[in-house]
Amino acid sequence: MFEYSxxxxxxxxxxxxxxxxxxxxxxxxxxxxxxxxxxxxxxxxGGVALGLALGIDPLATAAGFCCLVALGIWFTSRRGRxxxxxxxxxxxxxxxxxxLMVIRxxxxxxxxxxxxxxxSLLGLDGADLALILGLxxxxxxxxxxxxxxxxxxxxxxxxxRASGIPVxxxxxxxxxxxxxxxxxxxxxxxxxxxxxxxxxxxxxGLQWSRNYRGVVAVSQLAGMxxxxxxxxxxxxLDVSSGxxxxxxxxxxxxxxxxxxxxxxxxxxxLRGGTRKGGDGGAG
Amino acid sequence: xxxxxxxxxxxxxxxxxxxxxSLRDVWVRLGGHxxxxxxxxxxxxxxxxxxxxxxxxxxxxxxxxxxxxxRPERGEIRVLGMDPRELKGELHHIGYIxxxxxxxxxxxxxxxxxxxxxxxxxxxxxxxxGRSDRKAVLESIDAVGLRxxxxxxxxxxxxxxxxxxxxxxxxxxxxxxxxxxxxxxxxDLEAQESLLRLIATLREEKGLTVVLVSHDLSVLSRYADxxxxxxxxxxxxxxxxxxxxxxxxxxxxxxxxDFLSGGGxxxxxxxxxxxxxxxxxxxxxxxxxxxI
Numbered sequence: 101m102f103e104y105s106x107x108x109x110x111x112x113x114x115x116x117x118x119x120x121x122x123x124x125x126x127x128x129x130x131x132x133x134x135x136x137x138x139x140x141x142x143x144x145x146g147g148v149a150l151g152l153a154l155g156i157d158p159l160a161t162a163a164g165f166c167c168l169v170a171l172g173i174w175f176t177s178r179r180g181r182x183x184x185x186x187x188x189x190x191x192x193x194x195x196x197x198x199x200l201m202v203i204r205x206x207x208x209x210x211x212x213x214x215x216x217x218x219x220s221l222l223g224l225d226g227a228d229l230a231l232i233l234g235l236x237x238x239x240x241x242x243x244x245x246x247x248x249x250x251x252x253x254x255x256x257x258x259x260x261r262a263s264g265i266p267v268x269x270x271x272x273x274x275x276x277x278x279x280x281x282x283x284x285x286x287x288x289x290x291x292x293x294x295x296x297x298x299x300x301x302x303x304x305g306l307q308w309s310r311n312y313r314g315v316v317a318v319s320q321l322a323g324m325x326x327x328x329x330x331x332x333x334x335x336x337l338d339v340s341s342g343x344x345x346x347x348x349x350x351x352x353x354x355x356x357x358x359x360x361x362x363x364x365x366x367x368x369x370l371r372g373g374t375r376k377g378g379d380g381g382a383g
Numbered sequence: 384x385x386x387x388x389x390x391x392x393x394x395x396x397x398x399x400x401x402x403x404x405s406l407r408d409v410w411v412r413l414g415g416h417x418x419x420x421x422x423x424x425x426x427x428x429x430x431x432x433x434x435x436x437x438x439x440x441x442x443x444x445x446x447x448x449x450x451x452x453x454r455p456e457r458g459e460i461r462v463l464g465m466d467p468r469e470l471k472g473e474l475h476h477i478g479y480i481x482x483x484x485x486x487x488x489x490x491x492x493x494x495x496x497x498x499x500x501x502x503x504x505x506x507x508x509x510x511x512x513g514r515s516d517r518k519a520v521l522e523s524i525d526a527v528g529l530r531x532x533x534x535x536x537x538x539x540x541x542x543x544x545x546x547x548x549x550x551x552x553x554x555x556x557x558x559x560x561x562x563x564x565x566x567x568x569x570x571d572l573e574a575q576e577s578l579l580r581l582i583a584t585l586r587e588e589k590g591l592t593v594v595l596v597s598h599d600l601s602v603l604s605r606y607a608d609x610x611x612x613x614x615x616x617x618x619x620x621x622x623x624x625x626x627x628x629x630x631x632x633x634x635x636x637x638x639x640x641d642f643l644s645g646g647g648x649x650x651x652x653x654x655x656x657x658x659x660x661x662x663x664x665x666x667x668x669x670x671x672x673x674x675i
Contacts (some may be wrong), residue, residue: 130487130490245509246508246509248499248500248506248511248512249503249508251492251496251500252500252503254490255486255490255492255497255500256500258452258481259479259480259484259500259552260500260503262450262451262452262474262477262481263474263479263501263503264470264474264504265503265504266508306489306491309491310491310536311492311493311496311536312491312496314491315491
């Protein structure tokens with residue numbers, strides 16, 4: 101299959117995405133932003149539709165929509181009287197409604213739209229790959245440079261703020277990175293399924309390690325394996341790449357749940373072996 | 384490591400006794416309501432101030448205002464001689480333990496990682512922890528008696544041990560001031576005692592200035608040099624014996640107490656050095672009798 105350049109591009113792009121989604125999904129899961137990820141990715145639908153209708157690069161308009169929703173989530177969660185999930189619930193359906201309107205008026209029912217919704221092996225051209233690699237490197241750099249601050253914010257935002265950490269600035273940056281990674285992943289995984297890459301890798305990592313270093317490393321590994329196997333299956337079975345990647349991610353998660361040390365801890369706990377028993381009382 | 388130089392400030396060069404924290408006529412509004420009004424007191428270096436008051440009295444808000452997390456509507460707050468919101472570069476002198484750290488017990492960080500978070504403001508943006516940071520973290524873990532547990536996930540520790548870990552996090556810098564919001568909440572009596580004894584010992588060893596917020600009077604009476612009792616405004620301010628012996632306290636808490644049994648207040652009263660030492664005088668305020 102490596103004789104096809106589209107396959108090589110898809111693999112390189114997919115592995116780059118998995119490397120970024122390791123630390124990204126870690127923060128999405130521990131900061132409980134899975135719904136934000138889903139909201140931002142679904143908002144991309146409005147952007148893609150608008151781009152297709154106007155004849156400009158759908159990824160550029162999707163990036164605009166996603167960043168707007170991300171910053172909307174950030175702004176209302178800081179200043180507004182609403183919780184983040186309510187804001188996300190309103191913003192993403194609005195963006196999707198805009199998308200549906202635009203599609204109807206501009207009459208852009210075509211194969212392109214399906215590829216954007218569910219991902220396509222053939223979707224990645226050279227420019228897309230360059231975009232994934234460039235933005236991926238930038239996002240990874242952001243996550244590495246601000247990792248310790250993001251960890252502090254995710255763990256205890258109040259104290260992070262009291263320590264003088266620019267919480268709002270770093271969190272806004274994180275949401276924009278989240279939006280951009282979602283946008284560049286759309287071509288491979290699709291609008292509907294891209295949020296899986298933001299949850300599954302960390303969910304697998306948490307089964308294998310109880311420290312963030314291990315969790316992030318396993319997340320990246322699980323992501324790379326799943327994306328590679330998923331792309332292979334997409335090629336062999338001629339199904340949309342988004343669907344195959346998500347199903348492999350689910351299989352890896354299920355396998356981890358059954359055989360990982362985390363599972364053994366859970367079984368020991370259920371059998372009445374109190375791991376925490378020895379710690380109690382002191383203080 | 385290119386560590387940011389810790390600025391030597393005029394404050395620490397001024398002759399003692401120095402006022403580490405001072406509030407003058409502070410009003411704080413929260414969501415349209417006045418939560419704190421007319422708060423005036425100061426904390427001298429090395430003293431232990433207890434802020435008491437019933438639930439919802441504005442104690443935590445007061446602490447947050449001192450930390451610069453909240454802007455007072457009126458009045459002036461000075462911490463280390465500066466406006467708390469301008470303390471950015473000096474925050475390594477201030478250790479803070481919030482009321483409740485609402486973390487997920489499964490959050491995958493070890494005790495060591497949590498304490499290292501305390502060093503972040505000193506390490507600075509875009510930098511990574513160096514050898515001196517690792518050393519300071521291990522020393523701090525040692526000081527609170529958690530040696531040997533540094534690799535344990537934080538969620539596996541008991542409530543008391545977790546508080547100690549947060550104390551270590553607050554102390555792993557060049558901490559001069561320790562601000563604690565209900566540190567004993569949710570702990571059993573033994574763990575409460577043990578934690579407060581540890582705080583008192585560390586205060587002696589490191590010459591810390593401690594401000595501790597609690598609604599539990601009996602606990603504070605034995606350790607604090609001075610107590611400030613607030614419910615929206617300041618009702619009482621003085622040595623524990625004076626404050627706890629005041630009839631006014633019952634009105635503030637709207638109930639009766641028997642917290643002086645045990646004689647702890649005498650112990651605290653004998654250790655009155657370093658406090659604001661204004662003594663006690665009665666003064667009319669809003670037509671009421673107050674001890675200020």
